[in-house]
Amino acid sequence: xxxxxxxxxxxTGLSATDNPAPGVAVARCLRQAREFRGKLIxxxxxxRHTGLYASxxxxxxxxxxxxxxxxxxxxxxxxxxxxxxxxxILFPTLDxxxxxxxxxxxxxNGLGIHCLLPDERQIRRxxxxxxxxxxxxxxxxxxxxxxxxSGASLRTALQHFSYPFYLKGSFTDAQLVxxxxxxxRAFARLSGQWGFPLLAQERVAGxxxxxxxxxxxxxxxxxxxxxxxxxxxxxxxxxxxxTVQAPEIIEKAEALVRTLRWxxxxxxxxxxxxxxxxxxxxxxxxxxxxxxALSAAxxxxxxxxxxxxxxxxxxxxxxxxxxxxxxxxxxxDFFQPFERVAALAELExxx
Amino acid sequence: xxxxxxxxxAILGIxxxxxxxxxxxxxxxxxxxxxxxxxxxxLVENPFTDGIQAINHADEVVVTPSPVVSPEGFIERxxxxxxxxxxxxxxxxxxxxxxxLIPLKRGLRTNGVSLLFPSESLVNTLLPFPDRGKLKGxxxxxxxxxxxxxxxxxxxxxxxxxxxxxxxxxxxGVAATWHELExxxxxxxxxxxxxxxxxxxxxxxxxxxxxxxDQRGRPIGWVAARVLNRSENGAVWSAVTVDASAIRTVVKPxxxxxxxxxxxxxxxxxxxGGPCFTGIEPGFPSWISLASAAGQDxxxxxxxxxxxxxxxxxxxxxxxxxxxxVAVDQPTEFMALSRLVTQGxxxxxxxxxxxxxxxxxxxxxxxxxx
Numbered sequence: 110x111x112x113x114x115x116x117x118x119x120x121t122g123l124s125a126t127d128n129p130a131p132g133v134a135v136a137r138c139l140r141q142a143r144e145f146r147g148k149l150i151x152x153x154x155x156x157r158h159t160g161l162y163a164s165x166x167x168x169x170x171x172x173x174x175x176x177x178x179x180x181x182x183x184x185x186x187x188x189x190x191x192x193x194x195x196x197x198i199l200f201p202t203l204d205x206x207x208x209x210x211x212x213x214x215x216x217x218n219g220l221g222i223h224c225l226l227p228d229e230r231q232i233r234r235x236x237x238x239x240x241x242x243x244x245x246x247x248x249x250x251x252x253x254x255x256x257x258x259s260g261a262s263l264r265t266a267l268q269h270f271s272y273p274f275y276l277k278g279s280f281t282d283a284q285l286v287x288x289x290x291x292x293x294r295a296f297a298r299l300s301g302q303w304g305f306p307l308l309a310q311e312r313v314a315g316x317x318x319x320x321x322x323x324x325x326x327x328x329x330x331x332x333x334x335x336x337x338x339x340x341x342x343x344x345x346x347x348x349x350x351x352t353v354q355a356p357e358i359i360e361k362a363e364a365l366v367r368t369l370r371w372x373x374x375x376x377x378x379x380x381x382x383x384x385x386x387x388x389x390x391x392x393x394x395x396x397x398x399x400x401x402a403l404s405a406a407x408x409x410x411x412x413x414x415x416x417x418x419x420x421x422x423x424x425x426x427x428x429x430x431x432x433x434x435x436x437x438x439x440x441x442d443f444f445q446p447f448e449r450v451a452a453l454a455e456l457e458x459x460x
Numbered sequence: 461x462x463x464x465x466x467x468x469x470a471i472l473g474i475x476x477x478x479x480x481x482x483x484x485x486x487x488x489x490x491x492x493x494x495x496x497x498x499x500x501x502x503l504v505e506n507p508f509t510d511g512i513q514a515i516n517h518a519d520e521v522v523v524t525p526s527p528v529v530s531p532e533g534f535i536e537r538x539x540x541x542x543x544x545x546x547x548x549x550x551x552x553x554x555x556x557x558x559x560x561l562i563p564l565k566r567g568l569r570t571n572g573v574s575l576l577f578p579s580e581s582l583v584n585t586l587l588p589f590p591d592r593g594k595l596k597g598x599x600x601x602x603x604x605x606x607x608x609x610x611x612x613x614x615x616x617x618x619x620x621x622x623x624x625x626x627x628x629x630x631x632x633g634v635a636a637t638w639h640e641l642e643x644x645x646x647x648x649x650x651x652x653x654x655x656x657x658x659x660x661x662x663x664x665x666x667x668x669x670x671x672x673x674d675q676r677g678r679p680i681g682w683v684a685a686r687v688l689n690r691s692e693n694g695a696v697w698s699a700v701t702v703d704a705s706a707i708r709t710v711v712k713p714x715x716x717x718x719x720x721x722x723x724x725x726x727x728x729x730x731x732x733g734g735p736c737f738t739g740i741e742p743g744f745p746s747w748i749s750l751a752s753a754a755g756q757d758x759x760x761x762x763x764x765x766x767x768x769x770x771x772x773x774x775x776x777x778x779x780x781x782x783x784x785x786v787a788v789d790q791p792t793e794f795m796a797l798s799r800l801v802t803q804g805x806x807x808x809x810x811x812x813x814x815x816x817x818x819x820x821x822x823x824x825x826x827x828x829x830x
Contacts, residue, residue, distance in 0.1 A: 125786040125787045125788075126691050126785070127478035127691040127697075127787070128478065133788065134789060137788070157698065159689070159786050162786070339508075340509070342478040342693075349512055349513075399789075400789055402789045403791070434794070435797065436790060436792060437513050437516065437792045438789050439480070440480045440788065442750075442783055443783070443785075443786060444750065445781075447780040447781070447782045
């Protein structure tokens with residue numbers, strides 16, 4: 110086995126509690142790969158993100174500004190970090206950070222940092238608002254969706270949809286509503302929290318299927334692993350899942366990657382209705398999913414492949430993954446003196 | 461040197477998902493320590509829910525009938541486990557596991573299981589909240605223990621919403637309005653006859669105490685931690701051990717009065733006015749690994765006490781030790797799940813001579829009892 114160059118990889122998204130971000134899983138995929146011998150740096154904007162303390166995974170951790178502070182302060186923080194700890198590869202794993210890194214690609218390259226990302230325009234093309242049209246173009250079904258751009262538009266949604274239906278923030282967050290009171294509450298909460306537009310979307314019957322994919326710089330699908338959730342939390346997040354065979358869906362994902370001219374990782378969320386034989390496209394996230402460790406367990410270490418691509422190395426399309434690989438979500442406890450937490454909290458204040 | 465046989469402990473309630481249970485953390489903690497070899501046996505009700513989660517955290521996983529729905533079936537199953545892995549100590553995980561096993565205390569003992577449980581009458585006296593006589597001189601938030609769905613006892617005083625609801629088995633809810641409160645009380649009493657605590661939520665820092673009493677209920681050790689991060693579902697994700705000297709004068713007399721044999725969790729809200737006692741639950745808290753890491757291995761002490769050995773003297777614990785809990789996905793053997801479903805048990809590692817033999821009947825029974 111040929112070992113990879115010794116470089117430093119920075120990974121964001123270290124929240125690792127009841128609804129974990131993908132950062133810790135991406136880092137574990139790299140750390141577990143025998144050919145990987147680089148350093149791992151964890152980046153987060155909140156010292157309470159517990160992944161920050163996973164000392165067996167990260168060599169160093171730093172607090173960076175929250176994505177809401179914009180690309181300039183993000184790059185400024187990275188520049189400071191690079192003075193003592195030069196970073197060669199950056200994996201942003203939160204949606205807003207992906208957009209931020211895509212916007213700042215040139216600045217990051219100037220710092221010697223490389224990412225594997227589509228450009229800003231491609232990222233916007235998979236937004237929830239654009240998704241129905243995109244789904245039709247690549248052969249997926251799409252749930253009926255209405256864009257709600259003002260407070261008055263909820264009434265239109267109530268006329269168009271039968272209960273239960275989903276109300277979604279345009280960026281993240283969704284709530285299934287079963288009556289008018291719930292709809293009004295959810296509408297107020299989502300618009301207050303995320304702003305307009307919101308989306309009203311019919312609920313599609315079927316089983317949820319998720320696909321983690323990786324595209325190279327020439328918009329070719331080099332890896333894909335399909336997973337069916339076996340256990341859901343109260344918030345609808347998967348705590349157990351299994352790899353499944355999905356050749357037709359992977360074919361559609363190839364078309365999606367070509368159409369979007371996508372580069373890098375993504376998660377495609379779908380609902381499969383076996384009775385109608387239809388697959389509805391629900392969401393395309395511009396990053397690896399939180400369950401990405403399953404891809405490595407199933408024989409396609411997609412984060413490692415992404416690392417190779419980001420280094421400019423050639424990556425051949427992956428061999429078929431093992432079907433029937435299971436994962437369950439558990440925890441690991443890490444202990445450290447509180448002074449370390451306090452020091453990181455102080456840094457967060459300074460950012 | 462002859463290698464000593466592992467001490468077998470059967471743990472109920474090993475659940476991870478988005479709310480790591482005390483049972484899961486006890487399994488992790490006991491397998492992590494190196495001072496005593498321990499064999500963890502997970503007792504699960506359903507291979508597809510708690511069973512699949514226990515596979516990675518136990519040396520053996522055994523499907524049992526529900527102790528609530530089929531207590532005789534549960535004891536029968538445990539008898540088999542105790543014969544195979546004598547001496548066997550049983551350690552329930554969360555409050556609901558404790559509440560379901562305490563009534564079976566005698567049956568478990570007569571079938572060869574070692575344990576350290578409080579009596580049912582003590583549980584009924586102290587849960588969901590001790591009466592005012594037991595709390596003399598201790599500040600508490602305004603509260604009321606409801607014994608039926610009739611809300612009239614509550615209407616006599618003015619309440620500051622939101623209110624916290626807690627049943628005896630630790631189930632918690634928060635009501636923001638009278639309407640929500642009425643619904644939640646009705647929901648509780650629709651399937652339970654146990655009393656319900658209604659309590660105002662004091663502002664202040666949450667201090668949680670993990671304590672352990674010996675066979676006579678004398679406190680042999682306790683550790684205080686400040687809970688730093690709880691998710692909306694109540695799960696603890698970070699905590700730090702704190703110096704308990706400021707609340708020693710409150711905690712020690714309370715533990716003496718409660719005289720609770722076995723593990724117990726007390727919670728306080730720490731305000732400028734001093735500590736305010738907010739709750740009591742049977743069993744260790746889900747941050748118990750922190751107590752062990754800080755030098756007070758209370759779960760290991762429990763095993764010693766349950767086996768009738770003397771408890772070790774209380775030593776000081778490390779103050780200012782921080783726990784960060786990280787969610788991780790673990791690959792799980794499909795064959796393990798398959799075996800759990802079809803045969804009712806699974807042994808990790810290898811097929812050693814003490815491995816339990818198939819008893820698919822119990823697997824089926826457990827599934828039907830859900």
